[in-house]
Structure formats: structure tokens, C-alpha cells
Amino acid sequence: MTPGSRAVSLWAALVLVVLALAPAANASLQIKLDEGVVQPIPIAITDFAAPNPRDQQVAADVAGVIRSDLERSGLFMPLDRASFIEKIASFGTVPNFNSWRVIKAEGLVTGQAMIVAGGLLQVDFRLWDIFAEKQIVGMSFKTTPENWRRLGHLVADAIYERLTGEKGYFDSRIVFISESGPKTKRRYRLSIMDQDGANPSFLTNGEHIVLSPRFSPTTQAITYMSYERQVPSVFVFDLQTGQREVIGQYAGMTFAPRFGPDGNRVLFSYSRDNNVDIYAVDLRSRRPVRLTSDPGIDTSPTYSPDGTRIVFNSDRGGSPQLYVMGADGSGQSRISFGQGRYTTPVWSPRGDLIAFTRQSGQSFSIGVMRPDGQGERILTTSFSDEGPTWSPNGRVILFTRTTPGRGSAGGSSSIWSIDLTGRNLRRVITPGDASDPAWSPLNK
Amino acid sequence: MLRFFGSLKVAGLLLVASTLAACSTTEQPTAPVTPTQPSASAIKPGTAEDFRVNVGDTVFFDLDQHALRADAQGVLQKQAAWLQKFPAVKLVVEGHCDERGTREYNLALGDRRAYAVKEYLVSLGIDAARLQTKSYGKERPVCAESDENCWQQNRRGYSVILSGASS
Numbered sequence: 001m002t003p004g005s006r007a008v009s010l011w012a013a014l015v016l017v018v019l020a021l022a023p024a025a026n027a028s029l030q031i032k033l034d035e036g037v038v039q040p041i042p043i044a045i046t047d048f049a050a051p052n053p054r055d056q057q058v059a060a061d062v063a064g065v066i067r068s069d070l071e072r073s074g075l076f077m078p079l080d081r082a083s084f085i086e087k088i089a090s091f092g093t094v095p096n097f098n099s100w101r102v103i104k105a106e107g108l109v110t111g112q113a114m115i116v117a118g119g120l121l122q123v124d125f126r127l128w129d130i131f132a133e134k135q136i137v138g139m140s141f142k143t144t145p146e147n148w149r150r151l152g153h154l155v156a157d158a159i160y161e162r163l164t165g166e167k168g169y170f171d172s173r174i175v176f177i178s179e180s181g182p183k184t185k186r187r188y189r190l191s192i193m194d195q196d197g198a199n200p201s202f203l204t205n206g207e208h209i210v211l212s213p214r215f216s217p218t219t220q221a222i223t224y225m226s227y228e229r230q231v232p233s234v235f236v237f238d239l240q241t242g243q244r245e246v247i248g249q250y251a252g253m254t255f256a257p258r259f260g261p262d263g264n265r266v267l268f269s270y271s272r273d274n275n276v277d278i279y280a281v282d283l284r285s286r287r288p289v290r291l292t293s294d295p296g297i298d299t300s301p302t303y304s305p306d307g308t309r310i311v312f313n314s315d316r317g318g319s320p321q322l323y324v325m326g327a328d329g330s331g332q333s334r335i336s337f338g339q340g341r342y343t344t345p346v347w348s349p350r351g352d353l354i355a356f357t358r359q360s361g362q363s364f365s366i367g368v369m370r371p372d373g374q375g376e377r378i379l380t381t382s383f384s385d386e387g388p389t390w391s392p393n394g395r396v397i398l399f400t401r402t403t404p405g406r407g408s409a410g411g412s413s414s415i416w417s418i419d420l421t422g423r424n425l426r427r428v429i430t431p432g433d434a435s436d437p438a439w440s441p442l443n444k
Numbered sequence: 445m446l447r448f449f450g451s452l453k454v455a456g457l458l459l460v461a462s463t464l465a466a467c468s469t470t471e472q473p474t475a476p477v478t479p480t481q482p483s484a485s486a487i488k489p490g491t492a493e494d495f496r497v498n499v500g501d502t503v504f505f506d507l508d509q510h511a512l513r514a515d516a517q518g519v520l521q522k523q524a525a526w527l528q529k530f531p532a533v534k535l536v537v538e539g540h541c542d543e544r545g546t547r548e549y550n551l552a553l554g555d556r557r558a559y560a561v562k563e564y565l566v567s568l569g570i571d572a573a574r575l576q577t578k579s580y581g582k583e584r585p586v587c588a589e590s591d592e593n594c595w596q597q598n599r600r601g602y603s604v605i606l607s608g609a610s611s
Contacts, residue, residue: 183588209583211547225551232551232578253555253579256548269552271579274559276552297552313549319508320549343546357546364546383590386546402543410588411543436547 065152074424183410335373532608554579
């Protein structure tokens with residue numbers, strides 16, 4: 001947990017092999033996400049076999065990661081291992097489907113883990129459809145042993161994808177702000193962890209206020225705002241080298257940064273001559289382009305996933321509302337018209353929705369609407385919910401929830417997740433107080 | 445104990461301090477209760493303490509507003525007069541917000557508040573080069589409780605002496 005110590009070594013040899021096995025049958029086992037999943041699918045995930053006894057622990061641990069990922073998705077109900085009738089000791093075994101039907105499993109995951117040539121850790125798995133009595137997925141992954149959790153996430157993603165028809169999101173990370181100390185002297189540290197809260201590490205030491213970190217689509221860099229210079233400024237942090245660099249010399253505060261979809265461009269707000277407007281800068285030329293010039297506050301810009309449009313919030317109409325414009329600043333038009341104040345819009349990676357914070361009365365909500373402003377749905381409400389960020393597949397939203405301050409220490413902030421359906425509200429475990437999550441794309 | 449006094453107005457903060465002191469000295473009810481701050485006459489003119497105690501370093505704003513209220517203008521007129529008297533002093537005007545806004549919007553709102561203070565001081569004849577601005581949004585409250593009393597204390601423009609004061 002030392003600053004910058006986690007020069008990311010995830011990108012070791014990662015090899016995927018699709019096991020040549022019986023072709024997938026027309027499986028009965030299928031989750032239709034758009035219909036809304038009320039009853040999670042019962043699935044049995046065995047402890048993975050270890051052909052070499054010294055790999056037993058990692059084999060069990062990988063299975064644990066898979067169970068935990070699938071359970072937290074709210075779409076699956078991993079069954080209690082104590083209920084398993086059949087003990088599958090070898091990866092080559094075809095299961096006795098009847099013994100799994102008896103315990104009401106609809107899916108079964110078997111696998112094995114072993115250290116192979118080159119010292120790599122290899123994990124093989126099969127997903128079985130209990131009713132169709134067929135294997136429907138079989139894959140093999142390998143990587144360096146210290147990345148064993150990634151293998152679990154990759155298996156969970158493969159299962160999710162096979163059963164929902166959509167990409168998973170488990171092999172991904174979250175950048176966020178760790179907070180500690182009383183509200184009046186809060187310490188903020190740029191932090192990163194796996195999406196399940198594992199492997200947390202600090203990227204800055206807490207000496208300066210840091211806010212609003214956002215991932216690059218390349219997954220190798222983060223843009224954020226820091227108070228380390230006299231003028232609070234937008235920085236880019238290179239996860240591979242640990243180096244950080246200001247995006248340019250600006251006379252006033254730069255803040256609310258967000259990468260464009262190609263990773264070369266950053267949108268941000270710049271306070272110049274008592275006016276906050278939205279700018280885009282190409283990180284190669286460092287030349288900024290001004291996109292808005294309204295006297296109101298224009299901030300929290302985000303590109304659409306295809307990079308052609310930008311959604312942002314502006315109080316030009318009197319209160320903060322959401323506006324959409326072309327990537328060159330053309331055609332600015334308001335899209336939010338509901339009750340309350342709308343801020344922090346974020347375009348879904350699928351392009352179909354915009355998530356936002358809505359402040360109404362004494363509460364804050366996370367909601368979604370279509371890019372034309374129609375179809376608004378509120379997903380969560382509390383004293384303070386703010387700052388949504390999308391899972392790489394656009395199915396789950398993380399946000400910051402802060403409790404009311406009732407003493408000199410003030411309220412507590414933590415990261416929560418909610419499904420796009422409005423179900424499956426859960427707290428994300430962080431080492432301490434945490435805010436401003438930003439979800440990475442899938443790891444590469 | 446402190447929470448019990450949470451409903452007092454900002455102007456009553458000094459009162460809170462002295463009331464607490466009174467609680468701890470109930471054995472001597474006749475003893476006069478004095479604030480812990482040094483008396484105005486003991487403070488050396490032109491110091492940061494002089495500015496804070498005798499002029500006032502903080503102005504307050506209404507919810508989601510950056511317009512200067514009459515009480516804020518009064519404080520800033522005193523600040524301007526003091527700055528005229530001590531022309532070597534440079535200030536950073538910090539803009540702050542309460543917690544009822546999202547992080548990035550509040551950075552912008554705090555920025556506007558700091559500018560409103562700066563522009564008013566400039567309109568009173570203070571050289572803009574002596575005045576920097578810095579927004580902290582909702583990240584540096586002075587009061588941590590979630591009620592209107594705290595929120596009002598946190599919606600502020602805070603003038604901090606950067607350099608040039610006597611020591």
C-alpha cells in the first residue's frame with residue numbers, strides 16, 4: 001500500500017484457450033437481463049481440482065473468487081458446498097447430472113488449477129447445463145501466479161457472458177478516493193482496487209486533496225484533479241510508471257476531467273475570468289479547445305462512447321440541468337426537465353443511457369435517462385447519493401453514498417453498487433471511507 | 445455537549461465558547477466569564493490576528509448563491525479598508541460550499557464565491573494582483589454536522605493572508 005508501488009503488473013502472459021469439447025447445445029440455462037432477474041439462478045461451483053496437491057489452496061481460492069463474483073451480481077445463487085452430493089475430484093469427470101438436479105442446481109462449474117511450464121498458473125473450467133446434461137462452456141486461462149484472482153474473474157466473466165449473452169465485468173478495476181480523518185481536515189488519497197475490493201492500493205500519499213479520478217479507456221492511465229500546485233489542476237497518472245503530469249499550464253482552476261473514448265483526449269472544466277466552461281485537450285499537442293462559453297457553470301462533461309457527443313451539466317437556465325452537445329460544442333440542448341437539480345451525467349458504455357445525480361428536496365438520487373432525456377428512472381435515493389459510474393458492460397452502476405453528519409467527525413462516505421434494474425443494492429468493501437468511484441474498462 | 449448548542453446561529457459561536465467555559469466554572473459563579481481570545485487592544489495592527497479578530501476573515505452566502513449579502517459586503521468593506529492600510533498584504537480568497545451539491549458542481553460554485561469576494565474588494569480599490577482565489581468546493585467544511593447551522597457556516601468566502609502581514 002505504498003504510493004505508486006503497484007506499478008501494474010497485471011499484463012503478464014494471459015492466455016486463453018477454448019477447450020475443444022462437445023459443441024454447445026441449445027441450452028435451457030439462460031438469463032434474460034432485459035426482463036429483469038428476480039430469482040437468481042442456482043449454480044453449483046465446486047472447489048477446483050488440483051492435480052498437484054501443492055496447488056490445492058489456489059484451486060480452492062480461485063473457485064471462491066468465482067462464487068463471490070457471481071453472487072454479488074445478483075443474477076446467480078451459488079449453492080452451499082455442504083449440500084453437494086457428488087464430489088468431483090478430477091477435472092476429466094463427467095458429472096452425475098441427477099445428483100446435481102437433486103440439490104436444485106441449474107448450472108454446475110467444475111475446474112482445475114495447476115502450475116505449468118514457465119511457472120504460470122493455469123486454470124481450466126467447464127460450465128455444465130444440468131437439465132440439458134451438456135457442457136456449454138469450456139476454457140483454459142493462464143497467467144503469472146500472483147494474478148490468480150484475475151483467473152477467477154475471467155472464469156466468472158465467461159460464465160456471465162455465456163448465460164446472459166452479454167460481456168461480463170468482473171475482470172476490471174475501480175479507481176476511487178480514499179478518505180480518512182474528520183470532515184474538516186479530510187485526507188484524500190487516489191486509490192485503486194479490483195472491482196470486488198481486492199488488492200487495494202494508494203497511488204498518492206494524502207498530502208494534497210485529490211478528487212474525481214477517471215480511467216483511461218486504455219486502462220493504463222487515470223486523470224484526476226489535485227491541489228498539489230498552487231492552482232488546483234487536472235493531472236494524468238500513468239499506472240505503469242507511477243508518473244503523474246499536469247495536463248497543461250492554466251491560469252485558473254481546471255477540474256472535472258474525463259477521458260475521451262480513444263484515450264488521447266481529456267474533457268475538463270476550466271475557470272477563466274470568473275467563468276467555468278468546458279474544454280477538450282489533446283494530450284499529444286496539449287492544445288485546449290474551448291467548447292462552451294455560456295456565463296453559467298458548465299461542468300462534469302462526458303463523451304458518448306462513440307466520441308461524437310458530450311453530455312454535461314450547466315446552470316445556465318437557473319439551476320443545474322443536463323445538456324447534450326456535439327463533440328465540437330455545437331447544438332447545445334437541455335435534456336433534463338424533471339423535478340430537481342441534475343448533475344454528474346455519465347454516458348453508458350452501451351450508449352443507450354445517461355446516469356446522473358438528481359437532487360430533490362432533502363435527498364439525492366442516482367438515476368438514468370435516455371440521451372434524448374426521455375425514460376427517466378430513479379434507481380437509488382438517500383441523504384446523499386452522487387457520482388455514478390458504469391460497469392464496463394453498462395449493467396451495474398457504482399456511486400458514493402454519504403451518511404448525514406451527526407457529530408464532529410461528520411458523515412461517512414462509502415461506495416455502493418446498484419443494478420440498472422434498480423435491484424441488488426450493495427456496499428462495495430473499501431479499506432476505509434471512500435468516494436468518487438470510476439470503473440475501468442475490462443482489463444486487457 | 446457541543447451538539448446541544450448546534451442550533452445557535454453563526455454569530456453566536458463566541459457565545460458557545462463562553463457558555464462552555466461557564467459550565468466548567470460553576471464552583472465560582474461570581475467569576476466573570478471572558479472569551480479566550482486576546483482583547484482587541486493587545487493585538488498588533490497589521491498582523492494576521494488583527495485581520496482575523498478586528499476585521500473579520502469570513503463572509504457567508506445563501507444556499508446555491510454567490511451574490512454577496514449585505515452582511516458580507518459590510519465585512520468586505522472592513523477588509524478593503526484594512527488592505528488599504530497595509531498595502532503589502534496579499535490574500536487568497538477561498539470559496540467554500542455546504543455538502544448539498546455534487547462534488548464538481550460545488551468546485552465551480554466555490555470558485556464563483558471566491559471571485560465574488562475578489563471582485564467586490566477590487567471594486568473597493570484593492571489591486572487585483574494582491575488577491576488570488578481558490579475553490580475548495582465542499583471538501584473543507586468548518587462544521588461537520590448535517591444541519592442548516594453547519595451548512596450556513598460552510599457556505600463561505602474565507603480570506604487567508606498569503607504574505608505581507610506583520611508578525
